Amino acid sequence: MPSHLTRHIFRRLLANEPIVHRGCLRRRAYSTTRIHNVCAGASTLGHGARLESHSQRRTFFNFSMFRKKQKESKDADIAPGVEDMMQFAKLERMNARLPHPQHVLAAIRKFFAFMRGTAKTGIEDIQAELVLQCLRYCMRTGHILKSDGQPTFVSMVRYAAPVLRRRHPPPTSFHADLAKAIYVDAKEVDVDDKTVLEALQACCNILTRTGRFSEARELVLEYEELAGDSDHRSNGREIDDAVQADVGNAAAFDPSSARDTYRRLWNGVLYGCAAANDGDGVQSTLRLLRDRGWAGNCYVARAMLVYSLHGSDAGAIEKWFLEAGQADEAGTSGAPSSEASGPFRLSKVLQWCLAHGELELGHKIVRRSLGNDPPKQVWDTVFVWAAGTGKGADEINRMLDVMEASNKSKANRDEWRLPDIQTINGLVNYAVSRNDPYLAERFIALGKARGIEPDAWTYVLQMQYRLKVNDVDGALVAYKNLQAAGDSSEKDGPTVNKLIIALCQSQRHDFDTIMNVAADLSDRQVRFEAETVSRLALLHLSRDELHDVIDLLNTHSFHFSSTERESIRNSIVGYCTDPATRTPRAWDAYCILRNIFDETPRPQRTQLMEEFFRRGRPDMAVNIFNAMRAHSRSDTYPNTDTYVSAFLNAAKIKDLDSLEVIHNQLKLDYNIDPTTYLRNALIIGYSGCGQPRRGLSQWDDIVASKEGPSYNSIHIALRACERSPFGDIKAKDIWAKLRRMKIDLDQSMWASYAGALVGNGDIATAIDTIEKAEKDNEAEIDAFLIGSMYNGAPGQNKQKEVEEWAKESYPNVWSKLESIGFEEDDNGMNVFKLQRDVSP
Known part of the structure; x- marks a missing residue:
């Protein structure tokens, strides 16, 4: 190429401008990618080149104008600063x-x-x-x-x-x-x-x-x-x-607030110890509070009640429950949170009484609570207690009448305590906790009989107990009622997520039904659970809706914890490795996984690589391997086991190209120290790909290495000699060295050596060797040894020679071999069903 033309091309490349040749026959087809002026004449580009401009033409056969615009995926929804x-x-x-x-x-x-x-x-x-x-x-x-x-x-x-x-x-x-x-x-x-x-x-x-x-x-x-x-x-x-x-x-x-600040800190530590049932922590923190004169405040009583509820001391529970209530009545507790309020504490204590069979203590606390003209929230808690003690809907209905009758003494109607939907929801929630859908429906019917219509939370509870009994259709009806109520909130998010999961699992509901529920959840900006995202992603993948999968994962996956992201990742990996998944879909799923789940660890990537080898797509497997090589994370970069897996799988499908590519990567990988284990895999790989002599070149490296060969190395080398031209020479050399070094040679080693000799046609030497070994009590001629010789024989004629010798000299062993049966090898020859595979 002339030097001026070379300079022209490189200048064009550096200036990011097209290389235009006036005489190009296909210039019209390519020049439309860059035409700045449609008017007549020519526009001058850099470096003296000219681009002829052409008038725009619209032909009838320009079908690209009818092509549907390609959908663009959403960007990842990542919080500012995270990138x-x-x-x-x-x-x-x-x-x-x-x-x-x-x-x-x-x-x-x-x-x-x-x-x-x-x-x-x-x-x-x-x-x-x-x-x-x-x-x-x-x-x-x-x-x-x-x-x-x-x-x-x-x-x-x-x-x-x-x-x-x-x-x-x-x-x-x-x-x-x-x-x-x-x-x-x-x-x-x-x-x-x-x-x-x-x-x-x-x-x-x-x-x-x-x-x-x-x-x-x-x-x-x-x-x-x-x-x-x-x-x-x-x-x-x-x-x-x-x-x-x-x-x-x-x-x-403000120094005057320091004491209150420290007290809040100590109360927080005490409450944390109590919630975790850390007895030593509670006692040591309580001593520090006593030293400071803060052991009598309401927060201590609440924390000690929480701690007592982890145990079985009814006396301690009663004591701390009363002290917390007295602090509330004295007004020293400030404005407690909903979890520290009196009705909430009463509910927790009564639940403990039901769980531990302390009904007497529960009745005692209920009588005390009802004796002081309690608010409606306390009545609601007592109704749940009554349901827990075995009272049915009819008895609780009479208790509701009693509560209404107690309002006669109150002239102000605003102070009246009347049953409402919160009362019914509390009872339904108890029935749900007991897995009793029938009782839950009875309570809802009780409310309707008293003119109390269900609200959004009632429908959420309905969805919960119907999903527990796999009544997906019933849960879907409750969900539609929830939508009609129009006052749904984020509290229904977990239940609606479970509904979506159930719809995906049911296999009876169409795609639009599932998407309508998911779209409603998305429109309300309610959090998608990790399992929901997994199910929807697999659903879209099964429909080849790749952009929808990417949009779904980009929208939600970056807001999950590492455990939740792992669960989504595992489901996609499982989809890729499922034999029922077609290879193109599996590859698309992997590409999505690679781009969105950058933290995918080495074992899963190796599993995916092995899967595509198994599917007969070594090009895809090598692509996965190269992605691991290009990664910056040390827990993702391929290690020795990754290389070994690649070599062995390439050998299984006899793909020399992929084996050579990965072997070349190994030569450039300064993070990997070649070991005997790795070189063994290389010998197996090249032998499986029809290059046993090339594999045997690794044997010399193994012998020269500090680690030296293992027993598996010897088996692998002899097996390579069996398939290699003139491999008997190399096998005899290896065997002679083993004999000189007085290495213990077991039965399988004699079988490998005999197979290497027979594999190169030297049947006489093989027979003489093993017969002499049997005579010297060094080996026993058994079914595996003769079978190895027969399977290693190159061609039917050589197999016939081994068969005749075995039938004549060892008829019983041959009969045992025949009982094992034959199978066809990769070359179309009949061989015995022997397990001769070796591992690195």
């Missing part, structure tokens, strides 16, 4: 140049700002691990301690604290480590006490919820000492106006 943190994590894995800490810290702040203002739940463990990794980098570089990093860090802490305290999802060790790291970093940075306390409260909350009670106690004690020995730092530094505008004004720390 930047993911990029940082990838660069750190690759030991590449990392971004500036300010950029990473800003990404963390952006993420928590979004979670606090937009998201309704806390962060998942994947996100917590990612934030922790980025935060440690920022702290390691010292950027947080600098003046330009402190405002961003302070606002990040104030955004993060309320997010970390959210109840859902359940915290993990990553959440606990992150909360502790934020608190420790906040102490080291010169920030105000309010920010430090917010971080401490979030940290203690998560530590107690993850069972790390001793750490929470130590942190509170440490902070008490620091606060008592030093002045408060509320005015130690000023927060930027931007921070105040973003997060809210950082009010100065």
Whole structure:
């Protein structure tokens, strides 16, 4: 090619411009991809080239104008800041140049700002691990301690604290480590006490919820000492106006509220120990509260009641229940949450009485509760207790009349206690917990008889107990009633998710019915459960709706925990490896898996690679292997077992091309140290692909290696000699070396050596060798040995020679072989059904 033409081409490539040749016969077909001016004349491009412009033509046979526009997939729904943190994590894995800490810290702040203002739940463990990794980098570089990093860090802490305290999802060790790291970093940075306390409260909350009670106690004690020995730092530094505008004004720390703050911290630790039934933690924390004079507050009574409900001490339960109630009556408990209110505590205690058969204590508590003109919520709890003690719908109906009759003494109708749908729902919920659909329907009928119509929650309960008995049609009717009610909320999300799963499993409901339920859930922006996403993804895959699968996973999969993502991933892998799944569909599913579930570990990727080898598609298997090679995660990169699996599977389908590609990858892989195990697999691979002599080249490397050959190596090498031209020479050399080194040779080793000799036509030497070994009591001529010789014989004539010798010299052994039976090998020859496979 002339040099000026070479320069012209490279300049075009560097300028990202097309290479145009005036005399190209197909120029008209290709030039439509880039025509800037449709008017007559020519437009001049760079470097002196000219592109002739042509008038636009629309022909009748231009069928592309009728083609349906290709659907574009949705982008992944990832919270702001997460992509930047993911990029940082990838660069750190690759030991590449990392971004500036300010950029990473800003990404963390952006993420928590979004979670606090937009998201309704806390962060998942994947996100917590990612934030922790980025935060440690920022702290390691010292950027947080600098003046330009402190405002961003302070606002990040104030955004993060309320997010970390959210109840859902359940915290993990990553959440606990992150909360502790934020608190420790906040102490080291010169920030105000309010920010430090917010971080401490979030940290203690998560530590107690993850069972790390001793750490929470130590942190509170440490902070008490620091606060008592030093002045408060509320005015130690000023927060930027931007921070105040973003997060809210950082009010100065009020020393008078310190005592209440510490008490709340200690109460939180005590409650966490009580909820986890940690007796030692409860007692040690209670002693610390007594030392501070806080053991008599209402929060202690509530926590001790929670702890007592884990045991079987009825006296302790009665004591703490009464103390908590007295604190409520005295007004010292403040405004308790719904889980700490009197009716809620009463319900928990009565449930304990039913579970432990303490009916006498339950009746005693009910009489005491009804003796003080209780509110309606207490009556509702008592009705559930009555149902638990065996009273039916008719008896509870009479109890409702009693409650209504008690209103006669109240002149103000607003104070009347009348049964409503909450009363009925409580009874239905009890029937659902007992798996008694009939009783639940009786309670609903009771409500209708009293003019109480079901509400949205009633229909949700109906769906629950109908799904439990696999009444999918009945649950679907209840769901339609729920839609008609028009007041559904996110509380029905878990039940509607179960309905979608049941519809997918039933095989009786059409696709549109399932999609209508899923669309309603999506329109209301209710959370999809992981199993729901799995079922819908498999449904779309079975219909070849790939864009819908991608949209579904991009929308929901990045909001799940690692366990939930794993469950979705497992279902897709199971779909790919299902023999009933057609290969094109399996490949499409893998491509989706590769793009969305980047964390797919090595074992599953290896399983997928093996599956496509099994399907006779080594090109797809090699593609999966190359994707593993190009990955940045160490737990995904192929290891020795991955290479061995690839070599063995290539041998099974006799595909030399894939074997050579992966072998070449091995030569370039500096992470893999060739071992005897790996070289054994290579010998098997090349032997299976019809290249035994090439495989035997690995034998010399095995012998020369520090590890040396194993017994399997000898079997594999002799088996390769059996199939290799002039392999008997190599086999004799190996055998002579084994004899010189006085290696113990078992029966199977003699069979492999005899097979190698017979495989190259040297039947006489093989017979002489094994007969001499039998005479010297070194080997026994059994069915496996003769069968190995027969199976290794190259051609029917050689097999006939082995057969004649065996029938004449060892007729009983031959009869035993004939009883085993024959099968046809890959070359169309009859061989005995012997298990001669060797493993690396």
